[in-house]
Amino acid sequence: MTALAGGAEEPRVDAVPPWKSVRRTVAVVFFGWATAACTAVLAYLMLGAEWIPITVGVVLCLAFAVTLILLHQALWLTVLSSVPALFVLVGAVQYAPEAALELRGVRERVVIVADSAAGTSSDSHRFTLRAADGDEMEEKLVFDGAVWAPKVGDQLDVMRDPEGAVPMEQADDVDAAGRLEGLIAGTVGWTLIAVMAGWRGHVRRRRGRGESLLLRLAW
Known part of the structure; x- marks a missing residue:
């Protein structure tokens, strides 16, 4: 010991x-x-x-x-x-x-047309997007955080999984x-x-x- x-x-x-x-x-x-x-x-x-x-x-x-x-x-x-x-x-x-x-995603230019957090104090956003052809996209872009959050009317490049297994993301992310x-x-x-x-x-x-x-x- x-x-x-x-x-x-x-x-x-x-x-x-x-x-x-x-x-x-x-x-x-x-x-x-x-x-x-x-x-x-x-x-x-x-x-x-x-x-x-x-x-x-x-x-x-x-x-x-x-x-x-x-x-x-x-x-x-x-x-x-x-x-x-x-x-x-x-x-x-x-x-x-x-x-x-990166391997199978489709890159698209979209416009934000609606924000689920608009008019609220929530930092969790679900953006409704309009594609380049003018049609509204079914999938929503999820964004958490108040800093650097996109706004309605902003144009973004997104990556979308054609198989729907992976949530959509901003292309730069x-x-x-x-x-x-x-x-x-x-x-x-x-x-x-x-x-x-x-x-x-x-x-x-x-x-x-x-x-x-x-x-x-x-x-």
Whole structure:
């Protein structure tokens, strides 16, 4: 047992061979990669039902956080991993629909003829659009936010999915490459954090140290 401040003692743990620590670290890294890949694939298979990949992605991200805790035997790296986790989740969920719009979407010039939020304090807009041929479009353009919101009479370029699986978006907002870059950046961040957690966890065990005080307090 190792003495801690206030007379408490930190439980000692048995050291593990280096190869075992490496194997654990590699397993956590691959789990992070699998989480990113599975969420992205599910988002593609479930186009139009974003809540499914979001739910699965959140569960997998939480599971990855638990594996980091077990690997590191401390909490702070797991808290730090929440930043790349956000990039992974947003990138994986949003890459598929935006890639679908870029691949098969139809670009059209439209005019806003009505706004569901007009005359209200709501920041959620559903714009009624008129196409270049003069016909009113059945699909509405959804826009959330008061800042930079288009107004009735404005002309916009939109990307529309002819299959109707992906909601219409403003053409300038469709950025599949940016979502993919975010997904990759988050996965790289997870990888670096997992390697650091594996190394620090191995050192803690080699020194016979158990869970960190912060982790025990959190539990």
